[in-house]
Every structure is written in structure tokens, then in C-alpha cells.
Amino acid sequence: MSRRDFLSMPAPENYVAGLGRGATGFTTRSDLGPAREGPSEDQIKAAVAKRTAQLGLGGDNAKDDDNDDAARYQDPDNEVGLFAGGFYDKEDEEADKIWEDIDEKMASRRRKQREAREKAEREEYERQNPKIQQQFAGLKRKLAELTDDDWANIPEAKDATGKTKRARQARMERFYAVPDSVLAAARDQGQFGTTVADDGTATSATPGGTETTTDFAKIGAARDKVLKARLEQTSQTSGLATAGSATSLDPRGYLTSLASTQGAEQSIGDIEQFRKMLKSAVDSNPKQASSWMAAARLEMTAGKPGAARKLIAAGCQHCPKNEDIWLENININDTHNAKIIAAEAIRNNPKSVKLWVAAMKLENDQRSRKKVIRKALDHNPQSEALWIHAVNLEEDVEDARILLAKATELIPESLDLWLRLAHLETPENARKVLNKAVKKLPNSHELWIAAARLEEQLGEGARRPVMKNAVKFLVKQNAMPKREEWIAEAEKCEDEGAVITCSNIIEETLGWGLDEDDDRKELWMEDAKASISREKYATGRAIYAYALRVFPNSKSLYLAAVDLEREHGNKEDLWNALEKAVEACPHQETFWLMLAREKAGEINEARRVLARAFKQNPDNEDIWLAAVKLEADNGFIDQARDLLKTARQNAPTDRVWMRSVAFERQLGNSEAALDLVIDALRLFPNAPKLWMMKGQIYEDMDQPAQAREAYGAGVRAVPSSVPLWLLYSRLEERLNNVVKARSVLDRARQAIPKSAELWTELIRLERRAGNITQAKTLMATALQQMPKSGLLWAERILHLEQRTQRKSLLAEAMKKVENDPVLMVTAAYILWKERKLEQADKWFERALKLDTDHGDTWAWYYKFLLQHGTEEKRAGLVSRCVLAEPRHGEYWQRVAKMPKNAGKGTGEMLKLVAASLPE
Structure with missing residues (x-):
């Protein structure tokens, strides 16, 4: 009975699937590896014998089948089996070699084409799929251009893990069962009991019973150790510029200098990151000297001079023609090694002037330096800088002159060498040298200036027209500089003490290139003011002198010239300027009065000046009043009174009458002053100052009724005079008649509605009377009508508001009122009272600059x-x-x-x- 569940039964022992159909394991040449190992030879024989017995076969037939199977399954490519009995002779070897040559020739025939095709395919693939290193190669090379500040400002990389929306959602959807022990620990977290012992240790106890001990003494020692390490590191890196010399650090200035080294500390904090980036830059492009220099400087900053020297030495090997990297190598080494490095650098760069100069500076004695410079001149005879160094090293003037003569022969286009040679020559030879230089450098105006300065030194600056010839020559050569350049040269001459040359330059060049249609006077005044602002007073004086020759009757030019002499000149120069002004403008009383005032210390000279002024301006009231002031200030009362009397007859103006009244009032002659003011009011009834003086005289005489009448008549005659209304109101207030004073100010506001002074006085009146609420109401109304009045804002800030609101009100006022000195003084006063003295001082200065x-x-x-x-x-x-x-x-x-x-x-x-x- 056959069993139906054979599929689930285990396979028989030594079972090989497909063996009955002739299947077995074998290996072919095309396989990548050996095939599955098949059954052994004994297993195959046993299987065949068993199969034969089952089919009823046996005896000889079985043996024949076995042989057939063995021949059938023999590998035809297995030459060992086919030719196992053969012999391998020389002919076989020769045949194998011929076939190998044929195979190699066939393979090499298309090798170049195949390699070119493969290279093109590889390049195309790399172009379409570049590596990360190739993508950032350009950026790596640009790292050498970064400054220390750029390195310091590189942001830290941020952690972006868990920042996506899906990650956040997943994290919020996770739930875990928390043990009770974790909850209890969280509850007791942060509850410590700490005790500090006498020996400086602290013991902290937690509710769980564990104790931790903190040694504050060790913490302090560690802190001191870190500070000491930083000090030593700074002392090592601070003196690297001076190789071989001992460095020192000022401990007292260490803490105060921390503010200036914050940027360095920030860059040192990322030193490892910078080192990696610079190493990548050096590896990607070793021929770029700036990368090597940056890497070496980084190591110096990190306090590793040895590593820096190794890096810069490697950089010099890769970039032997770059003089900057050699100079960097010289600077970071001591003197002995620097000399060796300098010699190697010069062998690679014999034309580098910088390297020769650096090598010269490494020498300690003068003789060795001269030797180095002369070797440098042998290699670079056309270097102007080397010749100048050679001349500077010479102590003998004659040797320096010989060197400069040779240098000018080799480099005739060098202006500096010609000027140095002329400076060392005698005056006669200097002229010859400058003439030679002009032939070699016909477009150089500096040579002409040097010639002019030479003539000034010889005392011939005023007689020899060097600058006039210079202008003619340069115009022919079409090499005339601009006017601004000539002014700059004049200022340079002034700095060096050549004042006559400075004046000659301005005189000959200031008007060049300007037409009469140009606004020359304003342009020259701006030039003079610019020079004066740069403290070049001789240049400004020369510009004014030239401008006054072109515009001899200009009052503005004379005023500017006089102001210059008053502020930056001496008394003699001021007198000379005023004398020229009164001669050029005799009918300008301003100059006469200024001259008389300047000579007021010498009364006879001042009288002569005023006498000359009277001849030119016989009816000028200013000159009459100046004469009166001169006599009164010097105590000649009768002469002053006589002059005033004559002036009232010859120049009967309201000013003369007011001065006469004021003169008698100052002397205490109230009756005479009253008679004069009454006579003056008949002539000038609309002069507000005369009405004010009349009322003040009555007040001085203690006659308030008459003073009230005078002020009342005055405001009716001249209702637009604010000071007159104020005097009237204050008189009523002093007489304890507040209602009358308020009425006067109300009438004044109707006559002059937009007067900040009247509104302020009315507010002060209410404030002094104790009506603070009314004063605030009036202030609000006044600021609505005049929001840009600094006087009103100052009154409100200082007297009507609390101290806590002053600053906010002041800020609001500053926004609405611009450039008001009263408001600026108010700001200074508030800062003063708050003890902010430096700020208060600045606000006072601002107010003074404003007005x-x-x-x-x-x-x-x-x-x-x-x-x-x-x-x-x-x-x-x-x-x-x-x-x-x-x-x-x-x-x-x-x-x-x-x-x-x-x-x-x-x-x-x-x-x-x-x-x-x-x-």
C-alpha cells in the first residue's frame, strides 16, 4: 500500500535530486565560482548499483553501463583526463607561446581606443556626479582670503535631528510607563542641604542619603592654574615679532586688555575646525602661498610656533617664487635661522627688493648691512628703494652724495633721488642738479617747488620768480596740475616752514584755469576756509591776499581776512589787515570801528583813527557813538557829553538820543536823563526803547504811577513791542496787582498772538500766583499754537511737570523742536541735576555751537x-x-x-x- 504523505516525509539517506535523470554537479569556465558540490564518486557508484538491482540488471551488463556512464559524464574540457598520458614537449610550449602572443596582440590592438572611451565615460560620469571634495574645491581655495574676523564669525553647526514634522509627531505619539522610582526621584530633585566647613570644603546631602563633598580651595587653585596657563601662552605669542629677544607681559594690563582680545579668544575656540579647513585648502592647492601663511599664522595664534615653522617651511618648498611666504618664514624664526632662510629666499628670488631689505635688517652691524645692500644693488641696479636704503646707511655726506649721483644716472626718472641729491649739494650745485632733473623730468612740478624753496633758503625767494617760470614751463609741457593740487603743495610747504614758497605758489596758481564768469570770490573764500579748518593759516592768509588783489573793495573778503588775523594772528597783523580794509573801503564804518576798538588801549591812536573816520563819514552815527564810548570808557565824561551833544545836532537819530539818555542814566543823573528822553519822544514817538527808558527812569526815581503811565502810553504808541509789554506787566506784578498784570498780558497777546515770550510770561505769572492748574491749561493752549517753541517746552519741563516725566517730555520736545539753544540748555540742566556730568557738558557744548x-x-x-x-x-x-x-x-x-x-x-x-x- 503506497503512502500518500510521502511529500512530508524526510528524504532517504544519500538522496540526490535528479540523480536518476543523470543530473550531477559540474563547473564551467563561464561561472564566477564553483558550482554546488555534487555527490562523491562512491555515492554515485552505490546509487547506480542500487538502481540496476531494482531494474533487474546485473553482471557484465552492469559493469558496461557503469563504464558507459563514466565515459558519458567525462568533462571534454578537462585535458587532464583527455591527455593524461601525453607528453608536453618544446613544440607544445612554442605553440602555447604563439597563441599567447596572438591573444596579447589582439587585446592591445583596441587598447588605446578602449582606454580613451573609458576615460571619456569616466570624466562624463564625474562631471555629472562630482564628489563632495570637488564641489567645494573652489570654496576651499577662497578660505585663504578670509580675515580673522571672518573666521571668528563662522556660526556653529546646528543639530537638525528630530526637527522634521514627522519626527515631532512620532515623538509626541510615544508613551511609556514611568516607574514610581523615577517620579519620586523627580520630586526630590534639587533638594540639597549644604554645609561649608572651616577648611573650605562643602558637603551636600540629598534626601536619599548620598553626600557629595565640594572643595572650594581646589576650585580656586584650579582657576588660578588656568589663568596662569593663559598668561604664559600670551607671553609666548606676544613677542614673536622680535626673534631671539625675551618677551614680557604686563600683568596689570592683562584684565584691562581682555576687551580687545575677545575676537581672538573666539577664533581660538574653534581652532581645530580652522586647522582642518586650512589643511584641506593646503592639500587641494599646495601652490597657493596664502593658504600656507594662514595655516602658519593659525598655529602661531594657537601658541604652537614649532608647528607654524614646519608649515611655513613646507609652504616655501611648494611656493619658492613667492616673496611673501619667505618673508613670513623669516618673521616667525629667530635671527640665526632667519638669516639662513633669507639666503635661501634670495637664491630663489634674486630680484625681490623686499627680501633683500629683510636680509639687511637681520644684520646687527652697519658694515654687514652695507654689504647686503650692495649685493642687492648688483642684482637690482634699477631699484629706487635699494638706493635709498644704501644712502640712508651712509654716515658720510660725501659718500651719500656719490651714491645718489650714481643712482640718478641709473634711474634718471626717480624724482625722490633727484630731490635727495639736491638736498645734499651746495646751493650752487643744487641749482645745477635741479636743472638737470627738470630736463629728465619735464612734467614734474615738485622740482620747481624744490627750486623755489632753495631760493627761499638763500634769501632770494621774493626776488627770483621761480614759481612764475614754473607755471609758464608746465603750461607749455601740458603738465599743469589742478588748483586743488597746488593748494595741497602750498600747505605742505607751510608745514615744512617754507612760508614764502607757500605764498608764491598761491599767488601764481590760484587763479589758473578760472574765468571771470566763474564765481571766483566765493570759490576762493571756500578754499581759504578749508585751509584754515586744517590749521594751515599761512595758506589761508595767502588765498585772502590774492583774492583781495582781484576784488580790492570786497567787504566780505576783508572781514574774513580780519577774522583770520584776530583768531590766529598777532596784533600787528590784525592792525595791518584793518588798515588795508579802511583804505580800500573808507565808507564802511565797520572797519573803522574795529580798528578803533583794537587800538582802544592807546587812546591817542584810537582818537586819530576816529578822526580819520569822521572825515570819511561825517554824519555816521556809529562813529559818533564809538567816539563817545571811547571817551566814556577812559573817564573823559565831559568830552563824551560834548560829543553826544554834537552828535544830536549833526546826526539826530533815535540811537544817538537813546545813547545820550543811557549815558546820563549811567552817571546817576535821572533828572537830566528824563529831560532828554521826553525831548527824544517828541522827535521819535514810535521808538519803543525810548518809552522803556522813560518808564525805567521813573522806576529808578520810585515813581510807579508815572512809570505805569509811561508804559501805558508806550504800548498804545507801539503795540508790537514785546519787551515794552513785559516791563508793563512786571511793574504791575511788583505792585501786587496780579489782576492788572494778567490784563496787560491778555491785551499783549491780542496785539501779538504768536509771541512765545508773552505766553511764557503769562504762564509764569499764574505759577508765581499759585494757579498751577491755570498755568498748565495756558501751556497746553500755547503749545497748540506754537508747538516748536523751545522756550515754552523748557518752561513746561522744568516747572510744570514732575521730575519723573522730564526725560520723556524732553525727548518729545526734541522731536518737535530742532536746533533750539534754550531746549539744549534745558537738557544739559536736567543731566546736571542727575549727576551725569559728562553728558551735561556735551549738551552745553552743542548749545554753544548752535548759537x-x-x-x-x-x-x-x-x-x-x-x-x-x-x-x-x-x-x-x-x-x-x-x-x-x-x-x-x-x-x-x-x-x-x-x-x-x-x-x-x-x-x-x-x-x-x-x-x-x-x-
């Missing part, structure tokens, strides 16, 4: 310096104030108009006004 005529700014600044300034700075401020001569300002005019302060100088007035300022 020097505002006297209150000078006074507040002086008061500030009295508390927080030095005596030298206060004296400087007074000097500046005297030069500026301020005339305006609320407090300044109030003090200056007092009769008792008449005749006082600006410096004394500054101190009086500063003393009158409120706290």
Missing part, C-alpha cells in the same frame, strides 16, 4: 563749570565768550542793561549773569 550769541547759554555753562569744572576749563570758556561777544538772552540782557553794569567787559558780565541765575 554763540545767546548769552544765557554761556552763563549756565559757566555756572556748571564753577561746580564741576577745572580752573583751566573755566578760563577757556571765558576766553571763548569774550571772542563771541554775546548780546542776547533773557538773563543776559536783564543784567547787561542795568546802569551800574555799564562799561563792564564781556568776561566780567559773564560772571555777573551766572551769579544771577536761579538754582
Whole structure:
């Protein structure tokens, strides 16, 4: 009975699938490896015998079949089996060799074509699929161009793992069962008990019972050790420029210099990354010297001079024709090795001037240096720099002259060599040298300037027209420089003390190339101001002198020239400039008054000046008043009174009458002053100052009713005078009539609605009366009408708001009001009270630069310096104030108009006004 489950039964022992159909394991030449190992020979014989027995075959027939099977399954390519009994003789060897040659010849016939095809295919594949190294080869070469700041600013690589949306979602969808021990540990985390022992150790205990001990003494020692290592590293790298010399480090300046070395520390922090990048750059392009130099400098920065020297030496081998890498190698080695390196560098680059100079500087004695330079000149006879070094090394003037003579023969186009030779020659020979140089360098204007300076040194600068000839010659050669270049050359001559040459250059070249249609006067004034701003006063003086020859009657030019002499010249130069001004412009009273003022110290000279001025301007009120001031300031009261009387007859102007009234008032003659002001008002009823003086005289005489009447009549006659309204209101306030004062100011605002002074006075009136709410209401209305008034903003910030709101209001005011000195002084005052003294000082200076005529700014600044300034700075401020001569300002005019302060100088007035300022 056959079994149906034979498929699930194990195979019989020694079963080989397909063996009955003749299948067996074999190996062919085309296979990559051996085939599956088949059954052994004994196994095959046993299987065949068993098969034969099952089929009823046996005896001889079985043996014959066995032999047939053996012959049938014999491998025909197996020559061992086919020719096992044969002999391998010389003919067989020769045949095998012939076939090998044929195979090799057939293979080499298409080898070149095959290799070219394979190379093209490989290049095409590499082009389409470049390696990462090839993609970044260009960027690696550009690494040599990066500066230290670029290296320091390379950002750190960021970790982007787990940043994708899918990763975040997957991470949020994971849930784990947390043990209770983890939760308990998290609960107790951070709960420590720490005790510090006397020996500097700290013991920390956790709830779990474990203890950790911290030794603060060891921590401090470790910190000191790290600091010491950094100091030693800095001391090693700080003196590498001076090879062979001992380096030193100032410990006191170490901490203060940390701020300047933050960039270096940042680059050193990434030293490994930079080293790898530079190594890649060097490996990819070893012929690029900048990569080797950058790598060596990196090692020097890292404190490894030995590694740096090895790198730069390898770089010199790869780039022997690059002089910069040799110089870098010389600089980072000591003197002995540097000399050897310099010799090798010069052998590779005998034409390099820099290398010869570096080799010369390595020598210690003068003789060796001369020897090196002369060898350098043998290789580079056309090098101007080497000749200059050779001349500088010579101690004997005659030897230097001989060298320069030879140098000018070899390099006739060198301007510097010609000028040096002329400087060493005698005056007569110097002229000959410069003449030769002009022939060799006909387009050089520097040679002509040198000739002019030579004539100045010989005392012939004023007589010999060298610069005039120079201009003619250069124009013919079509080599005339621009006007700006000539001005620069003149300033250079001024710096070197050749003032006459400077003046001659300006005189001969300033007008060249300019037509009469050009705005020459303004252009020359700008040139002069530019030179003066660069502190080239002789050049500016020469420009003004030339411009005045072209425009002899220009008032603006004379004023600018006089200002230059007043600020940067001496008294004689100022007098000469004013004398030229009054001769050129005799009808300009400004120059006469300035000259008389400058000679006020010599009263007879000042009188002569004014007498000359009277002849030219007989009815000029300014000259009359100047004469009166001169006599009054010198104590000649009767002469001053007589002059005023004559002036009222010859020049009957309101100013003359006001000066007459003020003169009598200053002397204390109130009755005479009152008579004069009444007579003056009959002639000039619309002069507001006369009405103010009348009211002030009545106040001085303690007659308030008459003063009120005078002010009332004045505001009716001249309702547009703000000072007159203010005097009227203040008189009523002093008489305790606040309602009347308010009424006066209301009438004034109706007459002059846009006056910030009137609005401010009304606000102050309410504030002094205690009506703060009304004052704030008025301030809001005033700022709506005049939002750009610095006076109103200052009053609000200082007196109507709390201290905490001052800064915000000040910032708002600065946005709306631009360039207002009152507001700037307010800002300085706030900073002053907050003890920010440096900032307050800057704001005072800004206010002075904005308006020097505002006297209150000078006074507040002086008061500030009295508390927080030095005596030298206060004296400087007074000097500046005297030069500026301020005339305006609320407090300044109030003090200056007092009769008792008449005749006082600006410096004394500054101190009086500063003393009158409120706290």
C-alpha cells in the first residue's frame, strides 16, 4: 500500500535530486565560482548499483553501463583526463607561446581606443556626479582670503535631528510607563542641604542619603592654574615679532586688555575646525602661498610656533617664487635661522627688493648691512628703494652724495633721488642738479617747488620768480596740475616752514584755469576756509591776499581776512589787515570801528583813527557813538557829553538820543536823563526803547504811577513791542496787582498772538500766583499754537511737570523742536541735576555751537563749570565768550542793561549773569 504523505516525509539517506535523470554537479569556465558540490564518486557508484538491482540488471551488463556512464559524464574540457598520458614537449610550449602572443596582440590592438572611451565615460560620469571634495574645491581655495574676523564669525553647526514634522509627531505619539522610582526621584530633585566647613570644603546631602563633598580651595587653585596657563601662552605669542629677544607681559594690563582680545579668544575656540579647513585648502592647492601663511599664522595664534615653522617651511618648498611666504618664514624664526632662510629666499628670488631689505635688517652691524645692500644693488641696479636704503646707511655726506649721483644716472626718472641729491649739494650745485632733473623730468612740478624753496633758503625767494617760470614751463609741457593740487603743495610747504614758497605758489596758481564768469570770490573764500579748518593759516592768509588783489573793495573778503588775523594772528597783523580794509573801503564804518576798538588801549591812536573816520563819514552815527564810548570808557565824561551833544545836532537819530539818555542814566543823573528822553519822544514817538527808558527812569526815581503811565502810553504808541509789554506787566506784578498784570498780558497777546515770550510770561505769572492748574491749561493752549517753541517746552519741563516725566517730555520736545539753544540748555540742566556730568557738558557744548550769541547759554555753562569744572576749563570758556561777544538772552540782557553794569567787559558780565541765575 503506497503512502500518500510521502511529500512530508524526510528524504532517504544519500538522496540526490535528479540523480536518476543523470543530473550531477559540474563547473564551467563561464561561472564566477564553483558550482554546488555534487555527490562523491562512491555515492554515485552505490546509487547506480542500487538502481540496476531494482531494474533487474546485473553482471557484465552492469559493469558496461557503469563504464558507459563514466565515459558519458567525462568533462571534454578537462585535458587532464583527455591527455593524461601525453607528453608536453618544446613544440607544445612554442605553440602555447604563439597563441599567447596572438591573444596579447589582439587585446592591445583596441587598447588605446578602449582606454580613451573609458576615460571619456569616466570624466562624463564625474562631471555629472562630482564628489563632495570637488564641489567645494573652489570654496576651499577662497578660505585663504578670509580675515580673522571672518573666521571668528563662522556660526556653529546646528543639530537638525528630530526637527522634521514627522519626527515631532512620532515623538509626541510615544508613551511609556514611568516607574514610581523615577517620579519620586523627580520630586526630590534639587533638594540639597549644604554645609561649608572651616577648611573650605562643602558637603551636600540629598534626601536619599548620598553626600557629595565640594572643595572650594581646589576650585580656586584650579582657576588660578588656568589663568596662569593663559598668561604664559600670551607671553609666548606676544613677542614673536622680535626673534631671539625675551618677551614680557604686563600683568596689570592683562584684565584691562581682555576687551580687545575677545575676537581672538573666539577664533581660538574653534581652532581645530580652522586647522582642518586650512589643511584641506593646503592639500587641494599646495601652490597657493596664502593658504600656507594662514595655516602658519593659525598655529602661531594657537601658541604652537614649532608647528607654524614646519608649515611655513613646507609652504616655501611648494611656493619658492613667492616673496611673501619667505618673508613670513623669516618673521616667525629667530635671527640665526632667519638669516639662513633669507639666503635661501634670495637664491630663489634674486630680484625681490623686499627680501633683500629683510636680509639687511637681520644684520646687527652697519658694515654687514652695507654689504647686503650692495649685493642687492648688483642684482637690482634699477631699484629706487635699494638706493635709498644704501644712502640712508651712509654716515658720510660725501659718500651719500656719490651714491645718489650714481643712482640718478641709473634711474634718471626717480624724482625722490633727484630731490635727495639736491638736498645734499651746495646751493650752487643744487641749482645745477635741479636743472638737470627738470630736463629728465619735464612734467614734474615738485622740482620747481624744490627750486623755489632753495631760493627761499638763500634769501632770494621774493626776488627770483621761480614759481612764475614754473607755471609758464608746465603750461607749455601740458603738465599743469589742478588748483586743488597746488593748494595741497602750498600747505605742505607751510608745514615744512617754507612760508614764502607757500605764498608764491598761491599767488601764481590760484587763479589758473578760472574765468571771470566763474564765481571766483566765493570759490576762493571756500578754499581759504578749508585751509584754515586744517590749521594751515599761512595758506589761508595767502588765498585772502590774492583774492583781495582781484576784488580790492570786497567787504566780505576783508572781514574774513580780519577774522583770520584776530583768531590766529598777532596784533600787528590784525592792525595791518584793518588798515588795508579802511583804505580800500573808507565808507564802511565797520572797519573803522574795529580798528578803533583794537587800538582802544592807546587812546591817542584810537582818537586819530576816529578822526580819520569822521572825515570819511561825517554824519555816521556809529562813529559818533564809538567816539563817545571811547571817551566814556577812559573817564573823559565831559568830552563824551560834548560829543553826544554834537552828535544830536549833526546826526539826530533815535540811537544817538537813546545813547545820550543811557549815558546820563549811567552817571546817576535821572533828572537830566528824563529831560532828554521826553525831548527824544517828541522827535521819535514810535521808538519803543525810548518809552522803556522813560518808564525805567521813573522806576529808578520810585515813581510807579508815572512809570505805569509811561508804559501805558508806550504800548498804545507801539503795540508790537514785546519787551515794552513785559516791563508793563512786571511793574504791575511788583505792585501786587496780579489782576492788572494778567490784563496787560491778555491785551499783549491780542496785539501779538504768536509771541512765545508773552505766553511764557503769562504762564509764569499764574505759577508765581499759585494757579498751577491755570498755568498748565495756558501751556497746553500755547503749545497748540506754537508747538516748536523751545522756550515754552523748557518752561513746561522744568516747572510744570514732575521730575519723573522730564526725560520723556524732553525727548518729545526734541522731536518737535530742532536746533533750539534754550531746549539744549534745558537738557544739559536736567543731566546736571542727575549727576551725569559728562553728558551735561556735551549738551552745553552743542548749545554753544548752535548759537554763540545767546548769552544765557554761556552763563549756565559757566555756572556748571564753577561746580564741576577745572580752573583751566573755566578760563577757556571765558576766553571763548569774550571772542563771541554775546548780546542776547533773557538773563543776559536783564543784567547787561542795568546802569551800574555799564562799561563792564564781556568776561566780567559773564560772571555777573551766572551769579544771577536761579538754582
